[in-house]
Amino acid sequence: MLDRDPGSTRTRIQNVALELFAEQGYDKTSLRELSERLGLTKASLYYYFKSKDDIVQSLVDDLLTAVDEVVGWTRGQARTPENRRELIERYAKAIRGQGTPLLRFLMENQPALRVHACGDALRERMRVLVDFVVDPRDPLPVQLCGRMAFFALHGAPMIMSDIEATSEEVFDAACSVALSLVPDGDAERPPA
Template sequence: MGEPRGDTRERIQAVALELFAEHGYEKTSLREIAERLHVTKAALYYHFKTKEDIIVSLFDDALARLDDLIAWGQAQPPTLETRQELVRRYADNLYTSAPALMRFAHENQGTMRDLAVGEKMKCRVRALIELLADRKAPLTDQLKSAMAIFGLNIALFTFDDYDITDEERRTTGLTVAMEMISSSQSTER
């Protein structure tokens, strides 16, 4: 009996991300992905027709998690505690579900600009930032909110040549993000 379809899809996504990290998105072929999986190209095509389909599927999953987080944030009272919890939840999501994907986006910025999913991700991040400080907030608060979110992302890459874990990166990024959020002047959206 074969693997359930979802398991195969997840294996393809994981292997594709590995190869994209090793060789780059543009230099990785579907044939190489199939070979690493020990399947035929036809078997791979059953799940994904193109490399873009693989990336879109990965980002669709990430976008759904961001949508859930944004919906949660919109349903909460506009307090400092809510903003801090939003940042904590974003960090947890980023570092448990998406570090390889964020590394892909960072290392393939040109590709991300060309894919529609890149614009979708940008819109979700903007919505998240606006939950932390809306457009009526002082510009300094808006910038601190953006820095909090982007700081968590940057912490994934800043210490690449350090011998530290993703958890140490997460803790460092979260500490800085919390400082940014806590130093904002307003607590209401």
């Protein structure tokens, strides 16, 4: 993480931006509204971020730093059922540290991220992680389970937003579901 001090202006801007993006959507949120909500002048806001894209990039950069540690762990690891589960646990811990608002933003703003450079970087990392968990020789239902493990982690904050539970309880449930979906390596594979 670049700056995890919750009292820092940078982190405060990121947090309030995520609130506004969740309330109004990324496209409908302006820097003027953000500066007003923060009680900052636009000039003060521009000192930290020149645009909404810069804010999103900073959020994704922080996430990528955490995810890159997990990607690095996969190098040299055998794709065993145990290591697949270990990857899910490491990834879950990495994204949990980023917080529920960021996960909701990423899930709810897929169109905005498709055209943003940081979206490409996230997709690249996810391909590495999915390739570690999913064996292309497995039957399609088994491959889908491996991919759904990641979706359970990403989508739980949005899917469970109407449930009376804390963010931690929702994320714990998502981790449990994700681990239950990880292929165990016992699938019947067609001959190579």
